[in-house]
Amino acid sequence: MKTLYLRPGACSLAVHIVLREIGEEFDIAEVDLMTKTLADGGDYLAVNPKGQVPALRLDDGTLLTEGPAINQYLGDTYPGCGLLPAVGTIDRYRVLEWVNYIATEIHKNISPLARGGIKAEDMPAALKTIESKFAVADSGLSGRDYLTDGGFTIADAYLFVVAGWMPMIGIDSGKFPNLLAYKARIASRPAVAAAMVAERLV
Numbered sequence: 757m758k759t760l761y762l763r764p765g766a767c768s769l770a771v772h773i774v775l776r777e778i779g780e781e782f783d784i785a786e787v788d789l790m791t792k793t794l795a796d797g798g799d800y801l802a803v804n805p806k807g808q809v810p811a812l813r814l815d816d817g818t819l820l821t822e823g824p825a826i827n828q829y830l831g832d833t834y835p836g837c838g839l840l841p842a843v844g845t846i847d848r849y850r851v852l853e854w855v856n857y858i859a860t861e862i863h864k865n866i867s868p869l870a871r872g873g874i875k876a877e878d879m880p881a882a883l884k885t886i887e888s889k890f891a892v893a894d895s896g897l898s899g900r901d902y903l904t905d906g907g908f909t910i911a912d913a914y915l916f917v918v919a920g921w922m923p924m925i926g927i928d929s930g931k932f933p934n935l936l937a938y939k940a941r942i943a944s945r946p947a948v949a950a951a952m953v954a955e956r957l958v
């Protein structure tokens with residue numbers, strides 16, 4: 757059985773959502789990211805020396821880290837779930853284009869704020885940058901239900917999670933009407949709702 761190492765509400769939620777969309781059973785191990793300990797007192801750094809979530813222990817004991825890589829692995833391992841188009845199709849690279857954008861332009865611009873690592877005087881500029889990145893996602897969602905053609909993918913799982921951080925960092929979701937409607941639409945998916953309940957987010 758797979759084990760997902762997560763912290764409730766963190767970027768690991770994107771992998772959690774994908775696992776629930778796939779519908780396979782898996783275990784959850786919660787990580788305290790401050791102390792790098794597991795709920796049973798174990799040392800998370802002994803599991804994942806990067807000290808970050810997500811990490812996924814595969815059925816054969818292999819540990820895979822990096823959310824975008826884990827979700828690509830899951831998408832490719834369960835192709836029938838339609839979470840990642842096949843290798844060689846342009847649709848796949850459209851999904852990966854969004855995954856990379858979300859990881860490098862949105863997620864990693866938010867990380868310093870989440871850590872409290874930004875000086876008060878630098879905050880307005882940091883928020884302006886993040887809002888400009890969310891604006892790209894908002895316009896990408898104009899007139900469509902998901903980021904790419906063909907339905908919900910690993911990119912949507914990831915965007916849903918980082919868009920959910922807006923209130924935490926003080927961004928008004930109302931500025932992004934397409935994203936606001938999208939968040940509600942994605943939250944109503946049974947797999948997403950189940951992941952949110954399991955992480956005590958609702």
Ligand SMILES: N[C@@H](CCC(=O)N[C@@H](CS)C(=O)NCC(=O)O)C(=O)O
Pocket residue numbers: 766767768789807808809810821822823824859867
């Ligand atoms: N490159 C990693 C980054 C993951 C990441 O930023 N995880 C955050 C939670 S959203 C974390 O574990 N932060 C604690 C830390 O960096 O010490 C990935 O994409 O999976």
